[in-house]
Amino acid sequence: MGRKASYQCPHCKSGMIARSSREVHALLRDIFLQCSNYQCGFSAGGILEITHEISPSARPNIEIQLQTIKELTARRAANDDDDHE
Ligand SMILES: [Zn+2]
Helix, strand or coil: CCCCEEEEEEEEEEEECCEEEEECCCEEEEEEEEEEECCCEEECCCCCCCCEEECCCCCCCCCCEEHHHHHHHHHHHCCCCCCCC
């Protein structure tokens, strides 16, 4: 595992390589990307954020409280309907 993220260069559509990233907190990283096409040479910074849970961890960290994908879509679908659980 490591450097094989599937980012695509917005300019030339080549793959971009994650050169480095810095942890902001457990769910958020600053990331630096560089286009793998030397004729393009585009590089950029961005953020990588974990926003929701798809499958729970078998070794959960009590400090990590994420919405599940189900909660996320339910909240979007029924904004004014909060007492049905
Ligand atoms: Zn490029």
